[in-house]
Amino acid sequence: MDKVQLRRLPVTEPPIPPGGGRIQSDAGELAQIASGPDAYRFVAYLELRPGRPRGNHYHTRKTETLYVVSGRVRAVFHDLTSGRRSEAVLEPGHLVTIQPHCAHVFHALDPAQAVELADVPYDPADTHPHQVGERA
Template sequence: MKKMMDSTTAIITTTDNRVLLQKRDENPDIEYSGCYSLVSGYLEEEETPLDGIIRELKEEFEHKKSSKVHFSSITYLGSEYRADYDRWEYIHHTYLMDDAADIRILEGESFVLLDMDECLRLENLAPHHKLFLLKYRAGLCKIDVREQSKKMFDEITVRDLIKVESVGNVKNYSLLEAGTGFVIGEDTTLSASIPAVEAAKYIGFLQFVPKVLRGNHYHFRKVEYMLILQGRMHATFQKYDDSEAVIEEIWEKGDLVRTLPGCVHTLTALGESNVLTIEFSPQPYVARDVLMNDKK
């Protein structure tokens, strides 16, 4: 596989909502030398963005009194394409659960903890990281620290790679305008509004035939969303590096499913009718990023 120099980033906040920023070294060979930035790093060739940010957190921090720094479970926020470097950046969030006084940073000059407004006023904050903070600050307020602290950042299961929500069926066009669901008209025609949190840059219409398996593959870079327009779907999931933990789900019309990189997904139409779906992604289809599952 050709090396893909995409990157992965963590917005790290404390339980009192301060943001951790790294002060980069004064080195002309690194991006935004001497600036403040979020914690980030390049992805390795066959590494998912989630695995990559876990590795970066382990490499860049150490605890002065115990064996490792305690971060909460990681929340995927979104991805952004950087045209200036022709690469994708994947943005995540985690809480620092330890006292900052007990933490030592191993890369960069130092770190600081600032509230969000202080961060955004910094003149020497890496501009793309300022963009990430501006875009995702509202979403950060919705992350429950009590729920996220139930697991550590490196305790990833297949369930962490899937998110399913129902956009529902309604007969109210004002809801369609708000981007919250389907509308079934009086003449039984169907419109669908997709409440996407990421840009739907690449959109496909997929038809699934009963008793025919599709998928059984995973990606290292592509984030996929699928909206069920008609029918019922059987889905199985597992982590690409763990063939033991397999989960199964049944999707119904109106379900919107997000599948993160590293999740093997296999889909089958249920019943006697075809299943109709819309699939969309921020990232384009790249053949080398479609890896068949060889773990049975």
């Protein structure tokens, strides 16, 4: 789907390559989600609980990036321009970027944690309800 980019950050050794990566050590994991000229204007921590979906909305201006820290999350997407639907199971290390006009909902399959980054400050007027549905 054109409006959703999904990739898993690679587990690597220092230095972290361009595009990000994860270093795992006895001290814990360090995940470099972004570095360089990208201007993020919003950062949030999300807790996702089974049986309590997050989302069912789209944005007209905001490009949203979600990094899964722990747990598993079923993500369902609906591209409002093309009508295409897709879904993916996100796991720790997955990084998904959602473009404007793509409705999305996240269903925690396990208790999960994620970090959200966006290119614009949070604006409640740019969150438009849209029931994505259960299956792609």
